[in-house]
Amino acid sequence: GVVGLIIPWNFPINLCFSQISAAFAAGNRVMAKMSENSVALTRLLMKVSGDYFPADKLAFFEETGGVGIEFSQIPFDMIIFTGSGQTGRAVMASAAKNLTPVVLELGGKSPAVIDPDYPMAKAVERIMFVKQFNTGQICTNVDYVFVHESQKQDFIDAAKQYVAKSCPDIEHQDYTAIIDDRSVQRLAETLDDARAKGATVINLCGDQEINRETRKFPMYIITDTTEDMTISQREIFGPLLMLLTYNQSEEVVDYVNSHDRPLAFYPFTNNKKLSDMYISRIMSGGVTVNDALLHVAQHDIPFGGVGPSGMGHYHGHEGFMTLSKMRPIFYQAGFSALKFLAPPYTPTATKILNFLVKMKK
Secondary structure, three states: OEEEEEOOOOOHHHHHHHHHHHHHHOOOEEEEEOOHHHHHHHHHHHHHHHHOOOOOOEEEEOOOOOHHHHHHOOOOOEEEEEOOHHHHHHHHHHHHOOOOOEEEEOOOOEEEEEOOOOOHHHHHHHHHHHHHHHHHOOOOOEEEEEEEHHHHHHHHHHHHHHHHHHOOOOOOOOOOOOOOHHHHHHHHHHHHHHHHOOOEEEEOOOOOOOEOOOOEOOOEEEEOOOOOOHHHHOOOOOOEEEEEEEOOHHHHHHHHHOOOOOOEEEEEOOOHHHHHHHHHHOOOOEEOOOOOOHHHHOOOOOEOOOHHHEEOOEOHHHHHHHOOOOOOOOOOOOOOHHHHHOOOOOHHHHHHHHHHOOOOO
């Protein structure tokens, strides 16, 4: 069939070609609509793809303002969308007009929880690495962290040390920018909203401030949050980390389960019984234990969300199955025993029927 791909800007090559390879493996053709923030890449792909694939096998399209919804109205055999939940719902509604099945890779607020017995420095290093990676602009990034109430300051101190070492200057090329001015404004407003409503905002980059010209944004930890704050309600998708505390593991389970099911969940513990408890009681799209993001990088396990964080899976064999149609085919032999069960019904037919249902007169 023909598969429609709607690709985001944050990992346009990885997400695009992992989906294309699965579609090709299953015998499909592909139309890929790229993001408006990936114009240069899109035009390059449009220029060179013809050197490798005919236009009726693979075609790339630019985003030209609202075309994403129009694209999803095409009667594809399958659509894979990666992006926000709001846009995902609109894509699904458009696809439904043609009864086109969809795979939705959305997002949400993915949590981490650190067991008090787990080495704090190791947990912080792994969590802050992924928050710094792509400046936090990853759908499976850690959105908020639960630490034991006795270790709140330990986490903050360790995070400051890690950032001071790994990113002393946010203007350095090792630390990337926020994708566009609109996203910078959204993140700045999220911080302002948290401050105004009583949260504690900690700049992990010292006295470095937001640079709107270069779109460089410092890393922050936000504590003492409440449910009416924007940061508690929406996916952050940036270098802000909400820090929550707990006393009993049951509090973590109750909090996460009282919110939308996340795309990912990250328990840090060497206690197998505890990690099994978290995994069995907290539903998420995927799990990495004692690190973050790494389950997404495994080519041989499925990737996908659940509930508001998405539906359907791809990667490896699962991608092949998702983009295939399981079509049953039966070949009848030259002789058919069904003729003995066709009317008019004779005593012989009755005997055959009784035999088949193991009945005796």
